[in-house]
Amino acid sequence: DVQLLESGGGLVQPGGSLRLSCAASGFTFSSFVMSWVRQSPGKGLEWVAGVSGSGGTIYYADSVRGRFTISRDNSKNILFLEMNSLRLEDTAVYYCAKGSSVLHWFGAWGQGTLVTVST
Amino acid sequence: EIVLTQSPGTLSLSPGERATLSCRASQSLRSGYLAWYQQKTGQSPRLLIYGASIRATGIPDRFSGSGSGTDFTLTISSLEPEDFAVYYCQQYASSRFSFGPGTKVDVK
Numbered sequence: 340d341v342q343l344l345e346s347g348g349g350l351v352q353p354g355g356s357l358r359l360s361c362a363a364s365g366f367t368f369s370s371f372v373m374s375w376v377r378q379s380p381g382k383g384l385e386w387v388a389g390v391s392g393s394g395g396t397i398y399y400a401d402s403v404r405g406r407f408t409i410s411r412d413n414s415k416n417i418l419f420l421e422m423n424s425l426r427l428e429d430t431a432v433y434y435c436a437k438g439s440s441v442l443h444w445f446g447a448w449g450q451g452t453l454v455t456v457s458t
Numbered sequence: 459e460i461v462l463t464q465s466p467g468t469l470s471l472s473p474g475e476r477a478t479l480s481c482r483a484s485q486s487l488r489s490g491y492l493a494w495y496q497q498k499t500g501q502s503p504r505l506l507i508y509g510a511s512i513r514a515t516g517i518p519d520r521f522s523g524s525g526s527g528t529d530f531t532l533t534i535s536s537l538e539p540e541d542f543a544v545y546y547c548q549q550y551a552s553s554r555f556s557f558g559p560g561t562k563v564d565v566k
Contacts, residue, residue, distance in 0.1 A: 383546065384548075384560075386555040386557060398553045398555070401554070434503075439508075443555050444491075445493070445505060445548075446515075
């Protein structure tokens with residue numbers, strides 16, 4: 340079975356940094372695109388960043404470009420999201436999501452990790 | 459950036475009724491690159507449909523997707539008690555993937 344397990348969330352002050360991880364198992368990690376999707380409390384889903392299987396192609400939402408960095412370690416089956424210059428509006432549950440081999444529709448999701456940006 | 463609009467915002471129906479949810483894109487989605495997800499309170503989203511009309515593995519056949527270009531529809535032929543949830547559409551036609559705001563299906 341596909342499993343995605345996020346970690347690294349927590350409370351951080353505005354302007355701070357945080358690194359999220361997503362440990363993947365049950366599939367050939369390097370063969371699938373991956374993304375981070377977030378959901379602010381009581382709100383809808385917002386795609387944040389995506390990466391190809393090789394890691395060579397990366398996409399970002401305009402709201403996080405220049406502040407967040409997505410990466411992957413295919414030798415350890417881990418997806419990362421480095422978040423810098425955090426803002427109050429970055430407060431959300433962050434989900435790791437598995438795409439297809441090339442397309443970013445998401446057939447598997449983690450349970451999410453909560454990031455709270457607050458003073 | 460492709461913007462998705464979903465209607466209605468809330469759909470109040472009874473079990474056994476048919477639900478029709480709409481998703482409209484601000485630009486034509488090539489190859490029908492649209493997916494639908496279901497999310498229940500406190501849970502992660504679940505993929506229902508991709509490629510506008512292809513049911514994901516394990517999804518009951520009461521769920522169906524249709525449409526092309528800018529107009530897409532998710533139909534639930536006969537609502538079961540477990541189908542009351544929020545439904546999101548998502549486009550993956552551009553490199554800035556985006557979700558619609560969601561349609562809540564609740565019990566009338």
